[in-house]
Amino acid sequence: MSTFDFGFQDFLACCGSTRFAKEMASASPFPSLHDAVLAARGIWFDMVDVNGWLEAFSAHPQIGKLPSSAPGKDNTHAQWSKGEQSTAFATATNTSLQELSDWNAKYREKFGFVFLICASGRSTAEILAELKKRYSNRHIEEFQNAANEQMKITELRLAKLFSTRAGTVSASEE
Amino acid sequence: MSTFDFGFQDFLACCGSTRFAKEMASASPFPSLHDAVLAARGIWFDMVDVNGWLEAFSAHPQIGKLPSSAPGKDNTHAQWSKGEQSTAFATATNTSLQELSDWNAKYREKFGFVFLICASGRSTAEILAELKKRYSNRHIEEFQNAANEQMKITELRLAKLFSTRAGTVSASEE
Numbered sequence: 001m002s003t004f005d006f007g008f009q010d011f012l013a014c015c016g017s018t019r020f021a022k023e024m025a026s027a028s029p030f031p032s033l034h035d036a037v038l039a040a041r042g043i044w045f046d047m048v049d050v051n052g053w054l055e056a057f058s059a060h061p062q063i064g065k066l067p068s069s070a071p072g073k074d075n076t077h078a079q080w081s082k083g084e085q086s087t088a089f090a091t092a093t094n095t096s097l098q099e100l101s102d103w104n105a106k107y108r109e110k111f112g113f114v115f116l117i118c119a120s121g122r123s124t125a126e127i128l129a130e131l132k133k134r135y136s137n138r139h140i141e142e143f144q145n146a147a148n149e150q151m152k153i154t155e156l157r158l159a160k161l162f163s164t165r166a167g168t169v170s171a172s173e174e
Numbered sequence: 175m176s177t178f179d180f181g182f183q184d185f186l187a188c189c190g191s192t193r194f195a196k197e198m199a200s201a202s203p204f205p206s207l208h209d210a211v212l213a214a215r216g217i218w219f220d221m222v223d224v225n226g227w228l229e230a231f232s233a234h235p236q237i238g239k240l241p242s243s244a245p246g247k248d249n250t251h252a253q254w255s256k257g258e259q260s261t262a263f264a265t266a267t268n269t270s271l272q273e274l275s276d277w278n279a280k281y282r283e284k285f286g287f288v289f290l291i292c293a294s295g296r297s298t299a300e301i302l303a304e305l306k307k308r309y310s311n312r313h314i315e316e317f318q319n320a321a322n323e324q325m326k327i328t329e330l331r332l333a334k335l336f337s338t339r340a341g342t343v344s345a346s347e348e
Contacts, residue, residue: 049286050224050317112223140318143224147314 005029016059118152179203190233
């Protein structure tokens, strides 16, 4: 078996569209992370339909909130989401978290899905500024922006997935 | 009461998004068809979210098929849909209807919603050519095209709605 052979649940933790996860699992194993990312882009933008995009968006916690993790459940997604928001949490105050929460609610009320941003390395202030800027967009434009951000998040998560496996392999080879 | 005061069900027959119908009913009465069309464009493109677009798309029969009408049900939508497709039905052969049906299935399988086109005055051959051309589009592009076609259909239906009322009023005024 190839080093980079992953299954449905692994890919679902990278992107919450079941179609995406199925297609990635079918295309697996990948010779490298680079190949997996190229396949992921093709699947996300050309095969997953708009219902699948909404399905993937709904798998995310509201930014500034942590997803719930449960015993006996696959918590990979929850742990990754926490890691991706670590800069935001480190730079947050009660006031800025409240403002983020209020703007998130406004955004969701307008667009019908959660505000999505690749939060890695971004402060709460940066995220809030981006949210306010994007709030005035038209629905279709913001739908595309959310899909692009989802792809960035997916790429980061694929890298984590591959690095975990690479670590396991090199440890077992020692 | 104004001549052009319509309710939720009237507007839902024009466009199957409940948000659209609610907002139009709130904004009613309209001084003219022109004002109603301007309001409808604002509501459809700026207020109704992507879930509402999908809701409206799902209210349409597959092109080349008639929606079911039932006794005791509001059949306005079904009757209008039949009228809008009258040129298509008049120019159809069994072969062309079968080809249209096959391509519709392919389209729905790819995009996750029914192929939408303002069919008024278009032959089956024209509709089929347009379907084949649009099939190669990206998901987001086709989502926008479908929303634009929905708006054209809504405008035609608003015109029918207003002309019916105008007829009733002039008859009662005779």
